[in-house]
Amino acid sequence: MQKLNKSGLSNVLRRNILKGMMALPAAMLVSQLSLAAAMSTADVNTTGLAVTDDTVKVGILHSITGTMAISETGSVQAEMLAIEQINAMGGVLGRQIEYVQEDGASDWPTFAEKSKKLLVKDKAAAVFGCWTSASRKAVLPVFEQYNGMLYYPTFYEGLEQSPNVIYTGQEATQQIIAGIDWVTKTKDAKSFFLLGSDYIWPRTSNKIARKHIDKLGLKVVGEEYYPLGHTSFNSVINKIKLKKPDVIYAIVVGGSNVAFYKQLKAAGIDMTKEKPLVLTISVTEDEILGIGGENMQGAYAAMKYFQSLTNTNNQEFVAAFKKRWGDDIVIGDVTQAAYLGPWLWKAAVEKAGSFDIDKVRAASPNLELTTAPEGYVKVHENHHLWSKTRIGHALPNGQYEVVYETEDLIEPNPFPKGYQ
Amino acid sequence: MSSQISAAPAQNSSPVDWWKYLLLAVILLVVLPLALDIFRLNLIGKYLTYAFVAIGLVLCWGCGGILSLGQGVFFGLGGYCMAMFLKLEASNPEATAIQSTPGIPDFMDWNQLTELPWFWQPFHSLSFTLLAVIAVPVIFAFIIGVAMFTRRVGGVYFAIITQAIAAILTILIIGQQGYTGGVNGITDLRTFVGWDIRTESAQYLLYFVNVALLFACLFAALYIKRCKLGRLLVAMREKEDRVRFSGYNVASFKIFVFCIGAAFAAIGGAMFTLQVGFMSPSFVGIVPSIEMVIFCAVGGRLSLLGAVYGTLLVNLAKTSFSESFPELWLFAMGALFIGVVLAFPDGLAGLYQTYIQPWFKHFINREKVGLTPPAPIPEKTTTPAKEPVASSLSSSLEESRNVPA
Numbered sequence: 001m002q003k004l005n006k007s008g009l010s011n012v013l014r015r016n017i018l019k020g021m022m023a024l025p026a027a028m029l030v031s032q033l034s035l036a037a038a039m040s041t042a043d044v045n046t047t048g049l050a051v052t053d054d055t056v057k058v059g060i061l062h063s064i065t066g067t068m069a070i071s072e073t074g075s076v077q078a079e080m081l082a083i084e085q086i087n088a089m090g091g092v093l094g095r096q097i098e099y100v101q102e103d104g105a106s107d108w109p110t111f112a113e114k115s116k117k118l119l120v121k122d123k124a125a126a127v128f129g130c131w132t133s134a135s136r137k138a139v140l141p142v143f144e145q146y147n148g149m150l151y152y153p154t155f156y157e158g159l160e161q162s163p164n165v166i167y168t169g170q171e172a173t174q175q176i177i178a179g180i181d182w183v184t185k186t187k188d189a190k191s192f193f194l195l196g197s198d199y200i201w202p203r204t205s206n207k208i209a210r211k212h213i214d215k216l217g218l219k220v221v222g223e224e225y226y227p228l229g230h231t232s233f234n235s236v237i238n239k240i241k242l243k244k245p246d247v248i249y250a251i252v253v254g255g256s257n258v259a260f261y262k263q264l265k266a267a268g269i270d271m272t273k274e275k276p277l278v279l280t281i282s283v284t285e286d287e288i289l290g291i292g293g294e295n296m297q298g299a300y301a302a303m304k305y306f307q308s309l310t311n312t313n314n315q316e317f318v319a320a321f322k323k324r325w326g327d328d329i330v331i332g333d334v335t336q337a338a339y340l341g342p343w344l345w346k347a348a349v350e351k352a353g354s355f356d357i358d359k360v361r362a363a364s365p366n367l368e369l370t371t372a373p374e375g376y377v378k379v380h381e382n383h384h385l386w387s388k389t390r391i392g393h394a395l396p397n398g399q400y401e402v403v404y405e406t407e408d409l410i411e412p413n414p415f416p417k418g419y420q
Numbered sequence: 421m422s423s424q425i426s427a428a429p430a431q432n433s434s435p436v437d438w439w440k441y442l443l444l445a446v447i448l449l450v451v452l453p454l455a456l457d458i459f460r461l462n463l464i465g466k467y468l469t470y471a472f473v474a475i476g477l478v479l480c481w482g483c484g485g486i487l488s489l490g491q492g493v494f495f496g497l498g499g500y501c502m503a504m505f506l507k508l509e510a511s512n513p514e515a516t517a518i519q520s521t522p523g524i525p526d527f528m529d530w531n532q533l534t535e536l537p538w539f540w541q542p543f544h545s546l547s548f549t550l551l552a553v554i555a556v557p558v559i560f561a562f563i564i565g566v567a568m569f570t571r572r573v574g575g576v577y578f579a580i581i582t583q584a585i586a587a588i589l590t591i592l593i594i595g596q597q598g599y600t601g602g603v604n605g606i607t608d609l610r611t612f613v614g615w616d617i618r619t620e621s622a623q624y625l626l627y628f629v630n631v632a633l634l635f636a637c638l639f640a641a642l643y644i645k646r647c648k649l650g651r652l653l654v655a656m657r658e659k660e661d662r663v664r665f666s667g668y669n670v671a672s673f674k675i676f677v678f679c680i681g682a683a684f685a686a687i688g689g690a691m692f693t694l695q696v697g698f699m700s701p702s703f704v705g706i707v708p709s710i711e712m713v714i715f716c717a718v719g720g721r722l723s724l725l726g727a728v729y730g731t732l733l734v735n736l737a738k739t740s741f742s743e744s745f746p747e748l749w750l751f752a753m754g755a756l757f758i759g760v761v762l763a764f765p766d767g768l769a770g771l772y773q774t775y776i777q778p779w780f781k782h783f784i785n786r787e788k789v790g791l792t793p794p795a796p797i798p799e800k801t802t803t804p805a806k807e808p809v810a811s812s813l814s815s816s817l818e819e820s821r822n823v824p825a
Contacts, residue, residue, distance in 0.1 A: 103746040108700050120459045134604040141608045
């Protein structure tokens with residue numbers, strides 16, 4: 001399924017593969033088994049993680065109850081699917097992955113408690129989880145103290161780079177700059193109205209957006225924030241009508257989205273006319289389920305992944321996902337990023353030839369994954385992924401049509417100079 | 421239910437069952453530290469910080485009849501005061517060198533603040549912080565108390581207003597993220613006056629400090645409950661007007677007990693921050709405040725020890741249900757609450773008094789059994805001289821309750 005950087009195989013691993021191949025010449029079929037036989041648990045696990053001769057334990061930590069459950073369920077499903085697929089292929093270093101699932105219950109202190117449990121009690125070799133920044137901030141000290149490894153799937157505000165986290169979503173600049181460049185070049189946008197939910201991610205993202213808009217010599221005509229869960233956007237919609245911006249740059253999250261886009265439509269702003277054009281970085285296919293495709297039609301979104309991507313990796317992924325979780329399921333940007341977590345971890349473990357966190361960390365930079373549904377991705381030194389930015393145009397059926405993608409992978413830059 | 425409430429005043433004059441406190445002390449100080457590893461013990465420590473709030477609620481709600489659905493406010497204020505001190509210590513210029521403005525907390529830097537706001541400045545001082553942990557919530561409680569109780573706002577209206585205050589404070593904290601850390605809270609706290617609070621030894625020590633403070637609060641609450649003030653509180657709960665007509669200033673007693681409840685909650689909040697290593701607005705809002713009332717109700721809202729056991733039981737159940745059935749645990753919790761309310765409305769303490777204590781009595785002095793049904797008798801038998809006073813008070817209360825309001 002995935003091809004890793006072969007040249008990066010450590011000597012230990014290479015020696016063991018050779019040993020295994022000598023023992024069993026019919027290596028193709030049973031190479032995984034021979035690998036396991038060759039690599040004793042004592043060799044691949046020197047720090048007391050939950051690794052046995054044929055299993056390895058990992059954690060899945062998302063909210064499956066509470067307000068965030070609706071967003072995080074897709075990530076849980078993606079992670080389970082990836083783990084099942086890896087197991088079907090023979091596991092990691094010949095060991096089947098067993099997962100321990102914990103519920104963060106949309107409550108940040110609970111996330112901290114459960115992450116500690118996964119690391120201290122379960123000795124999880126890796127944890128796939130968290131969604132909101134608040135939950136990540138709550139577990140971060142725990143992962144750093146107990147030296148765990150977290151694969152974090154959500155696009156987020158950046159300003160962070162922990163040795164104990166691999167960020168499989170985009171940091172803010174990867175979503176924002178290419179999107180604004182695109183809208184100015186192809187849609188000739190001159191003025192922007194920035195809008196967001198009131199917390200760190202929308203604020204930081206808009207800060208970056210504003211700096212970039214200034215740099216391009218264009219104008220920001222308004223910037224407004226509303227509390228999480230806010231549902232009455234009529235006053236800001238009136239302001240938008242008054243200021244007549246070319247682009248509404250919307251970073252509204254969660255349930256507020258439903259109210260915002262419905263009210264926008266009710267106020268007579270037809271997004272398909274693109275006067276003004278709506279560009280969002282917070283509405284994935286998952287959110288459109290709640291908003292309704294007809295209310296979202298015509299909006300643009302800047303993400304790295306859309307379900308409608310036509311490459312073969314993605315077609316296989318979508319088919320497998322639907323087979324596992326049902327035909328009417330939709331797959332958003334974060335779900336895909338969550339799917340990358342177990343695969344990146346497997347690749348890192350195999351490159352390191354060990355489950356030890358320090359070795360996995362050392363093996364992670366420059367790791368490549370050619371089988372990602374979004375296409376080729378690569379782990380940067382700063383633990384974020386190189387990935388493309390794509391622009392999707394919302395269709396009435398709740399899907400996005402990809403209208404643009406950046407030519408090259410965009411370098412992750414969690415601490416953008418000149419944007420702070 | 422009624423037999424339980426009428427028993428309460430009588431209990432006030434009975435000698436304290438010190439062995440029960442000793443038992444709790446043995447469980448918390450000896451059994452649990454020996455039986456549990458540091459991860460579980462730290463969790464117990466976290467639960468015990470909620471017990472501070474529950475003890476305060478026993479005084480306010482159980483004794484005084486003042487149902488506050490906003491105790492999370494005081495827990496949060498105490499916790500935030502401590503968190504501000506720890507955060508300033510963690511944000512020294514070396515550790516924050518990559519920020520645009522080194523030396524201020526990271527979330528301020530993200531929110532484009534370039535200097536420390538004035539109200540953060542005093543939290544550089546430990547002594548100020550320790551004072552503020554208690555003083556800020558108590559002053560806040562005092563203001564609320566004066567505003568409400570002198571205007572004779574009580575009962576359901578008071579409960580609703582405290583809930584509104586909890587909601588307002590949460591919105592304020594989330595909205596002012598540059599100053600408060602917003603929805604993320606104040607995270608990544610490391611040291612307390614140079615002492616790393618994340619190490620195992622520190623967590624052990626903090627656990628014992630926590631238990632010691634809990635007992636200090638328990639005894640303070642016990643004293644209040646048993647002195648004249650405690651009886652007045654019960655009298656106010658049962659028939660406020662009679663107490664007022666007897667010449668007592670009802671409002672000042674209510675304000676006092678509400679402030680005491682706030683102080684206890686604040687100590688709990690500060691200990692929470694120290695043991696868990698962060699503070700977030702999710703402890704200030706309506707849901708945690710109601711949860712804390714549930715802890716108290718499960719334990720038995722009239723019993724101080726019941727509050728501690730109730731808090732421990734509910735939280736242990738929460739943790740173990742959610743670990744075993746991550747998808748179904750909320751239903752199990754719901755079933756637990758419904759079960760408790762239906763089967764033993766007076767909580768664990770009521771359960772103890774109805775079933776276990778008579779059995780104990782039966783065991784200790786067999787000859788007495790049969791004459792005295794469930795109603796609890798003093799532990800040291802026969803003090804008839806004192807009995808009439810207590811029973812007359814209790815019977816008058818009994819009587820007054822039967823008058824339709």
